[in-house]
Amino acid sequence: MGSASQWARDTFGDLAGELADIIPACLVRAHERARSGQEGVHTQTLEAYGHGLHAVQYEELAAGLEGFGETLSLKGRKVVVVRGHPIYPLRYAKKNVPVTEARLRKGTGFRAELIRRYGPPPMQPAFDLDWGDLEESEAQPDLDLLPEETRLVLVAYACSLEQGVMRIEWGSAELRSQDRRLLWHQHEPLTPGT
Numbered sequence: 001m002g003s004a005s006q007w008a009r010d011t012f013g014d015l016a017g018e019l020a021d022i023i024p025a026c027l028v029r030a031h032e033r034a035r036s037g038q039e040g041v042h043t044q045t046l047e048a049y050g051h052g053l054h055a056v057q058y059e060e061l062a063a064g065l066e067g068f069g070e071t072l073s074l075k076g077r078k079v080v081v082v083r084g085h086p087i088y089p090l091r092y093a094k095k096n097v098p099v100t101e102a103r104l105r106k107g108t109g110f111r112a113e114l115i116r117r118y119g120p121p122p123m124q125p126a127f128d129l130d131w132g133d134l135e136e137s138e139a140q141p142d143l144d145l146l147p148e149e150t151r152l153v154l155v156a157y158a159c160s161l162e163q164g165v166m167r168i169e170w171g172s173a174e175l176r177s178q179d180r181r182l183l184w185h186q187h188e189p190l191t192p193g194t
Contacts, residue, residue: 026064093158118152
């Protein structure tokens with residue numbers, strides 16, 4: 001079992017070391033499955049890889065983390081909640097760049113609302129000019145399945161068909177509205193296993 005940081009031990013207790021070993025192995029298996037799918041369809045584009053990776057990342061994490069917590073279906077994807085912390089994967093890049101460059105494609109939708117609602121409170125709250133709700137947010141009923149005190153743990157990773165899983169980090173981040181960037185309050189590397 002791997003060593004775990006103080007943040008990981010504070011977050012997951014005695015499970016931290018096991019989780020730090022299991023999560024990278026799950027993402028490596030997800031990449032291998034997606035690569036196999038891409039090779040199987042022989043397309044010139046990487047659609048099969050990208051869509052496959054998106055789907056299997058949840059499946060592999062749910063299988064690897066079975067027994068560590070409660071598994072919920074959020075937007076049709078299995079997400080495991082360990083000690084009040086949903087472990088949610090996010091492929092943020094196709095090349096080896098720091099997790100501090102991570103940003104979402106869209107500032108709306110399920111993933112954005114999940115991070116806003118269950119991520120850490122903003123480091124610098126926005127000014128409240130009382131102009132009403134300028135941003136329309138879509139209703140995300142699956143988010144109501146999570147208790148209010150839930151705190152999201154993002155597992156952000158860089159991965160490509162050619163290079164595999166290059167970088168994995170876990171931690172907590174807020175979503176900045178103006179540029180869809182993740183502002184990490186805490187993040188630390190997980191070592192990809194084989």
